[in-house]
Amino acid sequence: MLACPVCGGPLAGLPGATGLRCPQGHSFDRARQGHVTLLPPGHRPPSGDSAEMVADRVAFLDAGHYAGITAALADAAGRPASLLDLGGGTGHHLAGVLDRLPDSAGVVLDSSPYAARRAARAHPRAVAVVADSWARLPVGDGVVDAVLVVFAPRNGPEIARVLRPDGRLVVVTPAPDHLGELVGPLDLLRVDPDKAARLAASLEPDLRPVGTGGHRAELLLPRAAVATLVGMGPHARHTTPAAVAAALTRLPEPIRVTVSVDVTTYRRAR
Numbered sequence: 001m002l003a004c005p006v007c008g009g010p011l012a013g014l015p016g017a018t019g020l021r022c023p024q025g026h027s028f029d030r031a032r033q034g035h036v037t038l039l040p041p042g043h044r045p046p047s048g049d050s051a052e053m054v055a056d057r058v059a060f061l062d063a064g065h066y067a068g069i070t071a072a073l074a075d076a077a078g079r080p081a082s083l084l085d086l087g088g089g090t091g092h093h094l095a096g097v098l099d100r101l102p103d104s105a106g107v108v109l110d111s112s113p114y115a116a117r118r119a120a121r122a123h124p125r126a127v128a129v130v131a132d133s134w135a136r137l138p139v140g141d142g143v144v145d146a147v148l149v150v151f152a153p154r155n156g157p158e159i160a161r162v163l164r165p166d167g168r169l170v171v172v173t174p175a176p177d178h179l180g181e182l183v184g185p186l187d188l189l190r191v192d193p194d195k196a197a198r199l200a201a202s203l204e205p206d207l208r209p210v211g212t213g214g215h216r217a218e219l220l221l222p223r224a225a226v227a228t229l230v231g232m233g234p235h236a237r238h239t240t241p242a243a244v245a246a247a248l249t250r251l252p253e254p255i256r257v258t259v260s261v262d263v264t265t266y267r268r269a270r
Helices: 051-062 067-077 092-099 113-119 156-162 180-186 195-203 223-231 234-238 241-248
Strands: 019-021 027-029 082-086 105-110 126-130 144-150 163-174 207-221 255-268
Touching: 051 092, 051 113, 051 223, 051 234, 067 092, 067 144, 067 163, 067 207, 067 255, 082 092, 092 105, 092 126, 092 144, 105 113, 113 126, 144 156, 156 163, 156 195, 156 207, 163 195, 180 223, 180 241, 180 255, 207 223, 223 234, 223 241, 223 255
Parallel strands: 082 105, 082 144, 105 126, 144 163
Antiparallel strands: 019 027, 163 255, 207 255
16 A cells, blocks of 8 residues: 655565565665654654653553444444554554454554554554655555544545545544533533534545444543543643643542544545
8 A cells, every 4th residue: 555755656565574665766664663654855744642642542542442433433444455544643443443354454644653653563464654644645546445534634635546436534523522521620622513514625525425423422431541531632732731630630530421423434526
């Protein structure tokens, strides 16, 4: 699936799995943690998740709190042979999908080197790549059966370019009541009520919606788990661990938390 970020040629593995190289001779070393960086010379991706955010994400997801989201994602993805998880972070959700698909392989693409280090160990049939989702993706034309986007940005033209003609995009976004019990007490970001409309507009005219679904559950979480939940996502950039800890002491334990997401499937429009 992968393509050279310099010339666009196909990438193949170097002997000993030490890196990747294209027919034009452009080579990219694999980091000792297992991931590979595929950026054009001089290009810097947007700042990704910090080491602290990634650690919180690992702790929260490995505890199984979002297992229902992974299952809903896998149901919508179908049975693709090749998957690309854009903004896939630690690769947790892609690994869950691949566990259902013994003959499939995937790529996790994220701008955070800290997340890519974790993603490199997420699944034996997944490769972790540091790249910029807003630039040209280091992926060939029409080679991916399914693109997954969970709580991450979406580049409509590039997703349409890499998808096969019959491929699908599966997008998971927070519903209006997602984490609703925490918004006021912890002063968290609120879900934009027009998010669904903005999502559709951002993907047109390259992709068209063909199916909708979702997942909703109520969790009973200890304060420590809620702290990691806040720390692993965009809320962490608008508050501090000390402020979250202070606010949590005012909430009864366990804390009831609503998990509510929309799962929308898209196909190429042309």
